[in-house]
Amino acid sequence: MNGTQQSENVAQKSCNSKQVEELHRLKEQIELQEALFNIKHKIVVLSGKGGVGKSSVAVNLAVALSLSGKKTGLLDVDLHGPSIPTLLGIEGRLPATAAARIEPVPYSDTLKVMSVGLLLRDRAEAVVWRGPAKHGVIRQFLAAVAWGDLDYLIVDCPPGTGDEPLSVIQLLEGAEGAVIVTTPQDVALTDVRKSVTFCRQMKLPVIGVVENMSGFVCPHCGEGIDIFKSGGGRLMADEMNIPFLGRIPLDPAMVRAGDEGEPLVEYRADSPTAQAFAAMVATVSARCDAADNAARESGQ
């Protein structure tokens, strides 16, 4: 074989491998689109800072929607610190697998859950993955989990604007938008501005911002105390021209509810904190209903 034939062969092989790669990419894209086709509204829950109560908001949002009869899925992509199984009291419930599909764990008839925490044998096990591996796992959580028909898929991301939220937003094409959770301190508000900018860069609409741990009512004297200040979330929302979804008070019952796996909106539905959640959920679902109506009117 002469030099020209050799280089033609090399070119042919690299062309074939590029085509194979492209076919593989297309196949993955089609699988993902098929898997997500029957999910009406996909909502991503984000926060700029850790520990602001993002997972608690995601859980109470998902449970409230499911209690209103909506078929709901809750996906925890906090791969390094999955807390959804604990907050729902479903730790140790292994997802079933059938025909290369993973069944999400049912919390109730209307709420299905998937989290890396449900796949770890030992709760103390550390997950050590870099960006590309995380992207692959999140893709599997969306494409290989048998979510079925859902009205809502709520996705709880780790704090910040790193690999996981980036992958989720890239993979969830056409998502309804993001609910951003903050607390009233200036440090949290500075970080939440970054989350809003991140959503704008990723062209993900912001459904609104929730100010969590906002004010505390003393159970003994009934006096309101703004431990972490309050009102900064609304000011920030106004300044950045995004909807404000409401204030959730700092409530010791939230900590107990989380530790005991008994979501407040279900187990203490009459409490002022659960009522504050209910108001937030009503605003989120009204927005999704409006999107449904608009789609119906435009014949989509």
Ligand SMILES: Nc1ncnc2c1ncn2[C@@H]1O[C@H](COP(=O)(O)OP(=O)(O)OP(=O)(O)O)[C@@H](O)[C@H]1O
């Ligand atoms: N409104 C509230 N009042 C009192 N405690 C709360 C409130 N919201 C959340 N918490 C508590 O704060 C702790 C952290 O909450 P959570 O895990 O939801 O935060 P997160 O922002 O998701 O954290 P991470 O950064 O680890 O993902 C939990 O113990 C939870 O019960």
